[in-house]
Amino acid sequence: MNTAALLVAAGRGQRAGGGLPKQWRLLTGKPVAQWTLDAFHHAPGIGPIVLVLSPEDAEAWASFSCDPRLILATGGPDRAASVRNGLAALDGIGVDRVLIHDIARPCVSQALIAAVIHALDDAPAAAPGLAVTDALWTGADDEVTGTQDRDGLFAAQTPQGFHLDAIRAAHAAHHATHPGGAADDVEVARAAGLRVAIVPGEADNLKITRPEDFARAERILRQDMDVRLGNGYDVHRFGPGDHVMLCGVAVPYERGLQGHSDADVGMHAITDAIYGALAQGDIGRHFPPSDPQWKGADSAIFLRHAGNLARDMGFQISNIDCTLVCEWPKIGPHAEAMAHALSQILNLSADRISVKATTSERLGFTGRGEGIAALATTALIKG
Known part of the structure; x- marks a missing residue:
């Protein structure tokens, strides 16, 4: 019944x-x-x-x-x-x-x-x-x-x-x-x-x-309460293109990011943070890069899967904090739109999502303008 x-x-x-x-x-x-x-x-x-x-x-x-x-x-x-x-x-x-x-x-x-x-x-x-x-x-x-x-x-x-x-x-x-x-x-x-x-x-x-x-x-x-913390880290190199996908937003730029999917480095880091908090591995476990169906895929597919998995396991996403590391493009003008895009995918209030950026002071591959790195932390609560 x-x-x-x-x-x-x-x-x-x-x-x-x-x-x-x-x-x-x-x-x-x-x-x-x-x-x-x-x-x-x-x-x-x-x-x-x-x-x-x-x-x-x-x-x-x-x-x-x-x-x-x-x-x-x-x-x-x-x-x-x-x-x-x-x-x-x-x-x-x-x-x-x-x-x-x-x-x-x-x-x-x-x-x-x-x-x-x-x-x-x-x-x-x-x-x-x-x-x-x-x-x-x-x-x-x-x-x-x-x-x-x-x-x-x-x-x-x-x-x-x-x-x-x-x-x-x-x-x-x-x-x-x-x-x-x-x-x-x-x-x-x-x-x-x-x-x-x-x-x-x-x-x-x-x-x-x-x-x-x-x-x-x-x-x-x-x-x-069962409170879980997860972190995620991802990098993608620059290649040909006229924009980069970052946290669900197409940001105009003279180059693009290279990857098996759409190379949304911010969304990948957040997705891995959620999987990590759930002890469910990383994107590669759920969406293997060897599988051709994910070539060029919208990274929202990965993030939505992680969010739904959290809910299915009885957890609520409390907050997300994502830092993009790059010299260019400038993230500040797009940060609010990125938080909104992520909130729509996860059905989570935008005031629980932080997207910010920093440079590496011209050091390393990000400092040399070779690519973008992203770090993300999330808190999940079951209770």
Whole structure:
């Protein structure tokens, strides 16, 4: 059976502070929503992902509409309405199950996602719950008024998983009789008589609600991060021609660079840096120069392959720094266009890409004007 994820990101709650809805605030360098999305993108067993957004979040709509892996849906006046809109977006795409998750739980683990999916083999609904272990009080006016038995109590978490047809019917019935909504989708399911299996929850699967939750989430994410650094180096000699290809830009010059492909020395160095961070060799391993099909090839083919390989292995490119070493041509006037070209190939924001140049003070083959060298460094993050 194919399982979809439905991520609810239409809330406007600002109890977490910061002046923005919490899903758009930065957490260890990227928005909370992106951490959550990445967790489901990398989860085995998850197919389509529906992201429910508020109509007010124009920037988010513009950003995520470019991601072919996402189905966007418009949020409603409350959470239940947003979920119904997300479920409607799954019509006709061939999924049987859905995991509904709060976007403000960015620390959800791959193991927990897999456990909920597995539990749906034996139940129409399943959700993680964390057994309550602390003593529970009742209180009023800042005073303890009593105690509450904690036996059989669980703190509810997401993702909450359901057979798709069952939760659709449950939401439709609940909306007809309870227009005010529900605390979560388990409440909706139980109101429809569905049996909900409890999957053991995880303490780290916190929901960001208060300002102090950001610091805790950052600690959790950092301890689970896999950070890789890679470097690349390449050289190409000058030969006949009227331009050089550098980082995807044709720069006019009285000579060209010679190589088996288009000899884009900058792109080759960046590509090797990504392969190196992944411990996947170099361009020659993936695109042997002995293979005639790569003669004169656009180096974007190599870079795009490296970027896709990083994503397939669960990594996100954090940043790229490329230095071109040459006396001529001058790189400065073209550096911005080069960063933009690389960003288009890698689907990476241009502000995470640096292209700069230096000379070798007339020393060596670059100083003698015999060719161009390039050095590149990249950082990859899995988490």
